[in-house]
Amino acid sequence: xxxxxxxxxxxxxxxxxxxxxxxxxxxxxxxxxKGIELKITGCIGMCYREPLVEVRTxxxxxxxxxxxxxxxxxxxEKYVLKDEPLPEDLVWGTDxxxxxxxxxxxxxxxxxxxxxxxxxxxxxxxxxxxxxxxYAALKRVLTEMKPSEIIDEVKASGLRGRGGAGFPTGxxxxxxxxxxxxxxxVICNADEGDPGAFMDRSVLEGDPHAVLEGMAICGRAIGANxxxxxxxxxxxxAIARLEIALKAAREAHLLGKNIMGTGFDFDITIKQGAGxxxxxxxxxxxxxxxxxxxxxxxxxxxxxxxxxxxxPSNNNNVETFANVAWIIRNGAAQFAExxxxxxxxxxxxxxxxxxxxxxxxxxxxxTTIKELVFDIGGGIKNGGTFKAVQMGGPSGGCIPxxxxxxxxxxxxxxxxxxxxxxxxxxxxxxxxxxxxxxxFFLDFTQKESCGKCTFCRIGxxxxxxxxxxxxxxxxxxxDIEKLEQLARQVGDSSLCGLGQTAxxxxxxxxxxxxxxxxxxxxxxxxxxxxxxxLVQFSILPDRCVGCDLCAKSCPVQAISxxxxxxxxxxxxxxxxCGKCQTLCNFSAIERI
Numbered sequence: 001x002x003x004x005x006x007x008x009x010x011x012x013x014x015x016x017x018x019x020x021x022x023x024x025x026x027x028x029x030x031x032x033x034k035g036i037e038l039k040i041t042g043c044i045g046m047c048y049r050e051p052l053v054e055v056r057t058x059x060x061x062x063x064x065x066x067x068x069x070x071x072x073x074x075x076x077e078k079y080v081l082k083d084e085p086l087p088e089d090l091v092w093g094t095d096x097x098x099x100x101x102x103x104x105x106x107x108x109x110x111x112x113x114x115x116x117x118x119x120x121x122x123x124x125x126x127x128x129x130x131x132x133x134x135y136a137a138l139k140r141v142l143t144e145m146k147p148s149e150i151i152d153e154v155k156a157s158g159l160r161g162r163g164g165a166g167f168p169t170g171x172x173x174x175x176x177x178x179x180x181x182x183x184x185x186v187i188c189n190a191d192e193g194d195p196g197a198f199m200d201r202s203v204l205e206g207d208p209h210a211v212l213e214g215m216a217i218c219g220r221a222i223g224a225n226x227x228x229x230x231x232x233x234x235x236x237x238a239i240a241r242l243e244i245a246l247k248a249a250r251e252a253h254l255l256g257k258n259i260m261g262t263g264f265d266f267d268i269t270i271k272q273g274a275g276x277x278x279x280x281x282x283x284x285x286x287x288x289x290x291x292x293x294x295x296x297x298x299x300x301x302x303x304x305x306x307x308x309x310x311x312p313s314n315n316n317n318v319e320t321f322a323n324v325a326w327i328i329r330n331g332a333a334q335f336a337e338x339x340x341x342x343x344x345x346x347x348x349x350x351x352x353x354x355x356x357x358x359x360x361x362x363x364x365x366x367t368t369i370k371e372l373v374f375d376i377g378g379g380i381k382n383g384g385t386f387k388a389v390q391m392g393g394p395s396g397g398c399i400p401x402x403x404x405x406x407x408x409x410x411x412x413x414x415x416x417x418x419x420x421x422x423x424x425x426x427x428x429x430x431x432x433x434x435x436x437x438x439x440f441f442l443d444f445t446q447k448e449s450c451g452k453c454t455f456c457r458i459g460x461x462x463x464x465x466x467x468x469x470x471x472x473x474x475x476x477x478x479d480i481e482k483l484e485q486l487a488r489q490v491g492d493s494s495l496c497g498l499g500q501t502a503x504x505x506x507x508x509x510x511x512x513x514x515x516x517x518x519x520x521x522x523x524x525x526x527x528x529x530x531x532x533x534l535v536q537f538s539i540l541p542d543r544c545v546g547c548d549l550c551a552k553s554c555p556v557q558a559i560s561x562x563x564x565x566x567x568x569x570x571x572x573x574x575x576x577c578g579k580c581q582t583l584c585n586f587s588a589i590e591r592i
Contacts, residue, residue: 012043042206044119059096118206158344194393197424214321339365392421397508456499
C-alpha cells in the first residue's frame with residue numbers, strides 16, 4: 001500500500017447536492033478498514049465537477065471529479081492502495097512543483113486570497129486554520145499595532161467593499177473609529193440574495209475563521225467589542241460551520257473576554273435573516289437585527305455615526321472581511337500589486353447560467369469578461385453562442401457580447417450601465433430572451449420591495465406590468481417609451497439601493513437589445529423563441545418519421561398524422577407547453 005495520508009471529500013453545499021454525502025459514506029467504510037484518514041473540506045470552486053475527492057500524500061495532491069460511490073471505490077482500490085494513475089478522472093493535481101490535470105488551466109490562472117483556504121482545510125477545524133497562519137494577523141494587531149495603524153494599513157491596501165458599492169474599506173473604518181460614542185458594532189452582511197450568487201456562502205462554509213478574524217481586527221481598529229453576522233437562514237450549512245468556528249475560537253481565547261491576554265474584548269453573534277432581499281441594504285439589515293421589519297432608513301445620519309441601535313457601526317460583507325487578515329499578514333503593498341490603479345486586489349465571482357464551467361473563481365481586478373467566461377468558464381454550454389452577462393444580480397445590468405473585453409473593476413463596469421455587485425455573473429446565450437430576462441429580475445425586485453417609498457413600491461409594479469404585456473405579445477410601441485421613462489424615474493426617486501438599481505436590467509437591455517423589445521411589440525415575435533405567447537411549434541416533415549410519440553403525449557390532441565408519415569400541429573389547439581419538442585427523439589419539432 002502507498003504512503004497515502006489523507007482522503008478528503010468536498011462537503012460544501014454544491015458537493016452535497018451533487019451526492020457527496022453518499023460518496024463520503026462509501027469512503028468512510030473503505031478508509032476505516034485500511035486505517036486511512038478521511039476528512040472533509042469546503043468548495044474549491046469547481047462546482048461543475050462535484051462531487052470532488054482529493055487524495056493527499058505530503059506535497060502531492062490529486063483531485064478527482066464527479067465521484068459517485070462506485071467511482072470512489074475504484075479510486076480507492078486503484079489509486080489510493082495501488083498508485084495506479086487514473087488520468088481520465090483526475091481534474092487537478094500537483095507534485096509540489098508543477099500542476100497537471102484537466103482543470104489545471106482553470107485553477108492555475110486564479111489568484112486566491114479570499115479563497116486561500118477553501119477546498120484546502122477542514123472548515124470545522126481551528127487547528128487547520130491556524131496551521132495556515134490563521135489568527136496570526138489578529139495577534140499582530142493586538143500586540144504590535146495601534147488602531148490607527150490598522151486602518152492605515154487597510155487604506156494603503158486599496159481594499160474596497162466587495163458587497164457592490166466599492167466604498168474604500170479603510171476610509172469607512174476610519175469614520176466609525178472617529179466617533180466618540182460607545183458601544184460600537186461590527187456587522188458582517190452575509191445576506192447574499194442575488195439569484196446566481198454564492199460567493200459568500202462558499203467562504204462561510206469553507207473558511208469561516210477568516211471572516212471571524214477579519215471582524216475581530218475591524219473591532220480592534222474602530223473600538224468595537226461586539227459583532228453580528230447577519231446570515232440568511234437559507235444557508236444552514238454556513239450557519240452550522242460558523243457556530244462550530246465561534247465555539248472553537250472562544251475556547252481558544254481568540255474571541256470573547258481578554259483575547260490572547262491582551263485585555264481586548266470582542267465577541268460575535270449570529271443573526272439569522274428570513275431571506276428578505278432588501279435586508280442587503282445596511283440600514284434595513286440593522287432594523288432586522290433590532291427585531292424590527294427590515295426597512296431602510298433615511299441617511300444621513302450614516303451608520304458610522306448612528307447605525308445598529310443608533311450607535312456607531314461598521315458594516316462590510318463576507319468577502320471584504322475575508323481579505324483583512326491576509327492584508328495584515330502579507331502587507332498592504334502585496335495586496336495592492338494585484339488589480340488596477342483604482343480597484344486593488346482580487347475579486348471572487350460566481351459563474352452561473354449557460355456557462356460550461358459553473359462555479360467559483362477568484363481573479364485579479366481588471367480581468368476581462370472574456371477571460372472569465374471563456375478562459376475560466378469554458379465558454380458556452382453545448383457550443384452555444386455567447387450573448388451577454390448579467391452582472392450584479394437584480395440590481396445589476398446586462399453587458400452584451402461586443403463588450404466582452406471590458407475589464408471587471410469598479411470603474412469600467414458602471415460605464416456599461418451595469419454594476420459590479422457582489423460578484424454574481426449569470427452568463428446568457430443566444431437562446432436567452434433579453435426582455436424575459438428583464439421581466440424575471442424586475443419580478444424579483446418588485447416582490448422584494450419593502451414598500452416604504454412610492455416609486456419603488458408602485459413604480460416597479462407598473463414597470464413589471466408593461467414587461468408582462470410585452471412578453472405576452474400585447475405590448476405597444478408606447479409601452480417601450482413609457483417603460484424607459486418609468487425606469488429612470490424609479491431609479492432617481494427611490495429611497496434605498498434596491499429601488500435605485502431595480503431598473504438597471506431594464507435600462508441595459510433597452511440600451512443594447514432594443515430591437516428585441518421592438519420585435520416583441522411590432523412583429524409579435526420573440527427572436528430567442530422563449531416567450532411562450534409568441535412561440536409556435538412546427539413539425540419538420542423531412543425529419544418526422546411518424547413515430548406517434550408526440551401525438552400520444554400532446555395533452556390537447558393538437559398533433560395528428562398517419563403512423564410512419566410526417567405529422568402536423570394544429571396551432572389553434574396548441575397550448576405551447578413544449579412537451580412534444582422535449583420528447584421528440586428526431587429533433588423534428590422546432591420553435592418558430
